[in-house]
Amino acid sequence: MNTNPKLAYLTAVLVSTTFFAATIVQAAEPLPSWNDGKTRQSILDFVAKVTKESSPEFVPPAERIATFDNDGTLWAEQPLYFQLFFALEQVKVLAPEHPEWKTKEPFASVLxxxxxxxxxxxxxxxxxIVGETQAGLTTDEYATVVKEWLATAKNPKTDKLFTEMAYQPMVELLDYLRANGFKTFIVSGGGNEFxxxxxxxxxxxxxxxxxxxxGKLQFELRDGKPALVKQPELFFYDDKEAKPIAIQTFIGRRPIAAFGNSDGDLQMLQWTCSGPGARFCLYVHHTDAKREFAYDRKSSIGQLDKGLDEAQAQGWTVVNMKDDWKTIYLTDQK
Amino acid sequence: MNTNPKLAYLTAVLVSTTFFAATIVQAAEPLPSWNDGKTRQSILDFVAKVTKESSPEFVPPAERIATFDNDGTLWAEQPLYFQLFFALEQVKVLAPEHPEWKTKEPFASVLxxxxxxxxxxxxxxxxxIVGETQAGLTTDEYATVVKEWLATAKNPKTDKLFTEMAYQPMVELLDYLRANGFKTFIVSGGGNEFxxxxxxxxxxxxxxxxxxxxGKLQFELRDGKPALVKQPELFFYDDKEAKPIAIQTFIGRRPIAAFGNSDGDLQMLQWTCSGPGARFCLYVHHTDAKREFAYDRKSSIGQLDKGLDEAQAQGWTVVNMKDDWKTIYLTDQK
Known part of the structure; x- marks a missing residue:
């Protein structure tokens, strides 16, 4: 709509500078923590195909939507979902205010x-556990409590801060996609506010x-000021079929790339990779018992069974963590 | 995280070029369809205050979230909400497939x-009416039907296409905010897919x-391919208290500016303007019976009663359409 010629010129400069910057990023060898091989190559090939303007499968930047599961895909999820460690800790912290928990399951067992x-x-x-430990807090209060916990709590298996257990190769992948015009989203069963x-x-x-x-929120006046207060009930549980539904409801576009690690991500990958044009679906397969954890078809956390079969049938990329990743956890602490 | 010096240099060039471009946009006289006066000035003052790095009320670009109601704020809403015209039309189109509508209200009366x-x-x-006329369609099918309708249907009062009844001054305001680093969102009672x-x-x-x-969506396989199918039931009704709740659930940040026209927007404005730092809340007051429609405290559509009192009490900006806007509807057809 804007027909200002100076602006048009500057926009042209901006666009070309952006392309130049993107070229530099690529020239600096993308995905350094990924070993060379067909897994890494499948990512590079897909990105080249959708970003090259002369490509028959070129996708305009606005439509380059990529969605990522979080637990087990962007950070680890063993020996328990990290948010559950937080909620279990909160049961202990809040127990004095909840005498009824002493005899009420599952709280009694936690205590x-x-x-x-x-x-x-x-x-x-x-x-x-998750719902009742956050009920009654405003959204601001909840965020403060989570941040304080994340700053010091450590994973019992690795003795690392939980945020240190983000996967370095996946953080590089997020950066690489964004440098190529993608908009990256998390679509996870974990709590949005967490x-x-x-x-x-x-x-x-x-x-x-x-x-x-x-969780459900309630709009209240506290000391005459509006507040959003967390309720114990669930509003939306973002797993399995609910993932493509959440994508449509929240984003309103079908992703062209999706990344997961469990059967809970299967419908998101199916929805993504059944669209027209170039598509990319990737499963992270936890195969590295030494550096991380090895689990798949029989695991109660992050079960990957049907998804593994579907990935083979559809030709999706499957990351073999043991062979494909040079390092596992964040090396470049933020 | 990125420590590549070439990239850092290019980023600096990009950032400074962006500032330069933004300056040009402003120099080209922003908000040309707004008459000079305190309403227009209040917008310019707020934007200057939050974007000038030396300002004590400077807000980083990532936090410059602005939310807009749609019906009556970005486009007109008389003599009926435009989406309702669409749904009423669909009742007639779909009646042969729904013989039960002949005796079932409100469908019988519509027919x-x-x-x-x-x-x-x-x-x-x-x-x-809205729920049942869209039920059973996939999200892609629904979007196609809406687009076809919007391409030809006309408002009975103005004989304009409905999208031609977007407000030119508000479209300029959206452009102006984005040129100043804001991210603009719609937060409306209207249907998201519509x-x-x-x-x-x-x-x-x-x-x-x-x-x-x-509306609720269901994930289904149709001819072996995943589809998201619209259900008649409502998932989320985005009005009044639900607007700040939707903002928190979908955006996860409190806006620093909010724009509405009715009591249905009051809680969104309260939530926005009770936050710390510089805030901006604006009501569009429909005062122009000649060029548009005049209605407020007693209207069944777009009632503005409590909101008008609150705007006065809080010192929010109130647009007097008759005096503040040079033109009403889109002049610059896209």
């Missing part, structure tokens, strides 16, 4: 230190591009 | 041409920045 019994209730038990506290700093993904499960 | 009785049921009747068919072209707002009411 006794019997995690196995606490989680025997499956997803409903897990959602109760992930937003670190996604920008750790992954370069701003809050408005983080889609997750979310 | 008899008795709009008053059809809408006497209030919001539930309206939602039934608005996404034209928001990019008409307002420059891409699908992923359009938040609206949304």
């Amino acid at each position: 006794k230190g019997d995690l196995k019994s606490a989680l025997a209730g499956g997803a409903p038990a897990l959602l109760a 992930m937003r506290t670190f996604a920008d700093k750790t992954y370069g993904i701003p809050p408005e591009q983080v889609i997750g499960s979310s | 008899k041409g008795d709009l008053k009785s059809a809408l006497a049921g209030g919001a539930p009747a309206l939602l039934a 608005m996404r068919t034209f928001a990019d072209k008409t307002y420059g707002i891409p699908p992923e920045q359009v938040i609206g009411s949304s």
